[in-house]
Amino acid sequence: MxxxxxxxxxxxxxxxxxxxxxxxxxxxxxxxxxxxxxxxxxxxxxxxxxxxxxxxxxxxxxxxxxxxxxxxxxxxxxxxxxxxxxxxxxxxxxxxxxxxxxxxxxxxxxxxxxxxxxxxxxxxxxxxxxxxxxxxxxxxxxxxxxxxxxxxxxxxxxxxxxxxxxxxxxxxxxxxxAPPKKVWECSVEIRGVPESSLAPFLEEMARKYPRSYVKSHPKGHEIKEPILDVRVLSSGEELNEVKKMSEKIIDLIIKEAKRLEGRIASKSCKAPD
Amino acid sequence: MxxxxxxxxxxxxxxxxxxxxxxxxxxxxxxxxxxxxxxxxxxxxxxxxxxxxxxxxxxxxxxxxxxxxxxxxxxxxxxxxxxxxxxxxxxxxxxxxxxxxxxxxxxxxxxxxxxxxxxxxxxxxxxxxxxxxxxxxxxxxxxxxxxxxxxxxxxxxxxxxxxxxxxxxxxxxxxxxAPPKKVWECSVEIRGVPESSLAPFLEEMARKYPRSYVKSHPKGHEIKEPILDVRVLSSGEELNEVKKMSEKIIDLIIKEAKRLEGRIASKSCKAPD
The missing domain is CATH 3.40.980.10 (MoaB/Mog-like domain)
Known part of the structure; x- marks a missing residue:
């Protein structure tokens, strides 16, 4: 092929x-x-x-x-x-x-x-x-x-x-x-941080960890009440490795969100269903 | 262009x-x-x-x-x-x-x-x-x-x-x-006729009236309780002409559905919203 x-x-x-x-x-x-x-x-x-x-x-x-x-x-x-x-x-x-x-x-x-x-x-x-x-x-x-x-x-x-x-x-x-692959997804909802304020950090994460897919979705209003749904999807051959990867990246993002005075509404990690 | x-x-x-x-x-x-x-x-x-x-x-x-x-x-x-x-x-x-x-x-x-x-x-x-x-x-x-x-x-x-x-x-x-165009859509819900029984007639309509789009969508179960949503969308330059076209075709379809012992659950015609 x-x-x-x-x-x-x-x-x-x-x-x-x-x-x-x-x-x-x-x-x-x-x-x-x-x-x-x-x-x-x-x-x-x-x-x-x-x-x-x-x-x-x-x-x-x-x-x-x-x-x-x-x-x-x-x-x-x-x-x-x-x-x-x-x-x-x-x-x-x-x-x-x-x-x-x-x-x-x-x-x-x-x-x-x-x-x-x-x-x-x-x-x-x-x-x-x-x-x-x-x-x-x-x-x-x-x-x-x-x-x-x-x-x-x-x-x-x-x-x-x-x-x-x-x-x-x-x-x-x-x-x-199918190519052998394990997938693990962590997500977090961040309130009070506009997408564009978090963007430089998300970009850095995506560059640093090319096997993970980092994505933010604005759900609220960018100014009045920004709500960001941030997701990290990692994939690889070993489940343990992709778990560790997703959780490490989401925790770094949460840390940065807190620095920007954001509130963490929910965090979860799981094998995507 | x-x-x-x-x-x-x-x-x-x-x-x-x-x-x-x-x-x-x-x-x-x-x-x-x-x-x-x-x-x-x-x-x-x-x-x-x-x-x-x-x-x-x-x-x-x-x-x-x-x-x-x-x-x-x-x-x-x-x-x-x-x-x-x-x-x-x-x-x-x-x-x-x-x-x-x-x-x-x-x-x-x-x-x-x-x-x-x-x-x-x-x-x-x-x-x-x-x-x-x-x-x-x-x-x-x-x-x-x-x-x-x-x-x-x-x-x-x-x-x-x-x-x-x-x-x-x-x-x-x-x-x-935009190209000048008027659109008119008639729809009817037919119960009790399998899609494949009505298909030859719909095909005939589509061939006979190429400026109208005739489509059936099965909603129920093809055998147990077939429900067909049949739609006729006509378009052209004159509203009166496309109205007449859609209504004529849908009435022919209803006639055929009744011949096949179907029940007409609802019929409506309108400018698509």
Whole structure:
């Protein structure tokens, strides 16, 4: 595998409803958090409309840059569900009837005495060489394709279906490929210090400890009542080492906040859930 | 202007917190909805980490494809706020101290008897030729740059600041440039019909009426109790014409749903808010 792709992930949420702003995409944040905790670094989340050429372009781009490419949405029976056709074209594969997928779809509709229509069969037409992911919530199977130097998976856009597929099928596969990594996060809420007053110190911390991610989020009003949510996320091979690292940095930040006459409202450290 | 860019919009939310999934990005959907109602077609929402080269790459890509490019986030005082530096580099401009922006930032901190530090001055360093957008909620000004064939604007990531800037400053500018367009949306909730049963008819409608956007969203369970939220969004130059179009299509869909023994739970038509 190209070294530059190793450990990188790319998420492509698909659907016009996202681009017209009718739906807030909560799937991406959920997936990004899971991928991060598995040890992957998500470098892009690219929302793209239900347009064949646009999806092909983004899937190709993702496969060129990242080891793990996940799409969400566009797997259903309707005319605007184009994900699998785009993936087939982007990877140079044919779209063929997958017997395992067909069985999953048939079972789903048979339970309700509904016939297999052209639209329902469409959900079982997968790119050659792909594996269907069972959908225990809805009708459309997900898809995973292991390529030479990337893994490409397509999950449904309905959050419950997406989450169930990720947890039951995709996560175990990704775990075996993921770079070994432990993560530990410390956070503290600081009141009474404007973000810009603490900024030079946070910058110093970030420079000094490049394997930790130091971030402040203003929650109150910068002047009237500044509230800062400061987080330190450390990652590495050894849990003990990343614990020590996060806790050391958060304590230094607390010390500096107190020097600036800030009040410490809460501090906590944990493995991010 | 390149004809292919006209009326297209591109949104670039910036920030590591989005790529590690610590924050659900609600800004993009809000902006996408506003842009859509102004008559623009949003063709991409690309979340990118706080990395100078990655931001430059995405801003250049957006400017090459769309008439309107909006970024959110990365305008603050901290070391990882890199948006303006990236925009300067992407557009081949220098980053210079903008006097109007400096006044805005100074006023903000003077009210609290806080001195101007290097971090605070940084918020007034804008790409040459750009106009600062006043921030009546937080400290960092927004930025708008009118380029030869695109308009590029950078808004803060804090939703209240972003929304206020968009409504007070950016929307009036975009309105004068926007393609003339009226939008009308009809929706209906159908119970008891699986999405895949209605799909062929929706496909037919979408083919027959290409200026209307027909979409169904399953809300219930496809088999146990299917609930479909069907929407028809029509756009065009004349309000009367788009009203008639949306209402005609939704009535045809309701007729088909009844034929499939569906129950109509609610129907409404309105200018999308």
């Amino acid at each position: 190209s070294l530059s792709k190793k450990g990188l992930a790319w998420i492509i949420p698909i659907g016009n409803e996202l681009l017209i702003g009718r739906i807030v995409d909560t799937n991406s944040a959920w997936l990004a958090r899971r991928l991060t905790f598995l040890g992957y670094r998500v470098i892009r989340i690219v929302k793209v409309p239900d347009d064949l050429d646009e999806i092909i372009e983004e899937v190709k781009r993702g496969l060129g840059r990242a080891e793990v490419v996940l799409t969400t949405g566009g797997l259903g029976p309707t005319y605007d569900d184009k994900t699998l056709e785009a993936i087939a074209k982007a990877t140079g594969k044919s779209l063929i009837l997958n017997n395992k997928a067909l069985k999953m779809v048939e079972e789903f509709y048979m339970k309700r005495d509904l016939p297999m229509t052209r639209e329902r069969i469409k959900m079982a037409m997968l790119p050659e060489g792909s594996r269907p992911i069972p959908n225990d919530v809805g009708a459309a199977p997900g898809v995973v394709i292991e390529l030479e130097d990337s893994i490409l998976a397509s999950l449904p856009g309905v959050p419950a279906e997406m989450k169930s597929m990720f947890e039951k099928t995709l996560q175990p596969i990704l775990k075996t490929r | 390149s004809l292919s860019k006209k009326g297209l919009a591109w949104i670039i939310p910036i920030g590591n917190e989005l790529l590690i999934g610590r924050i659900v990005d609600t800004n993009s959907a809000w902006l996408a909805r506003r842009l859509t109602f102004l008559g623009y077609r949003v063709i991409r929402i690309v979340k990118v980490p706080d990395d100078l080269d990655e931001i430059i790459e995405e801003v250049k890509r957006g400017l090459g494809r769309a008439e309107v490019v909006l970024t959110t986030g990365g305008l603050g005082p901290t070391y990882d706020d890199k948006t303006l530096e990236a925009i300067a580099k992407a557009t081949g401009k220098s980053l210079i101290l903008n006097n109007k922006a400096l006044k805005m930032v100074e006023e903000f901190y003077m009210k609290r008897d806080l001195p101007m530090t290097r971090e605070r001055i940084k918020m007034a360093m804008l790409p040459e030729g750009s106009r600062p957008i006043p921030n009546d909620v937080g400290a960092a000004p927004g930025v708008v740059i009118e380029l030869e064939d695109s308009i590029l604007a950078s808004l803060p990531g804090v939703p209240a600041e972003m929304k206020s800037m968009f409504e007070k400053t950016l929307q009036p500018i975009l309105k004068t440039r």
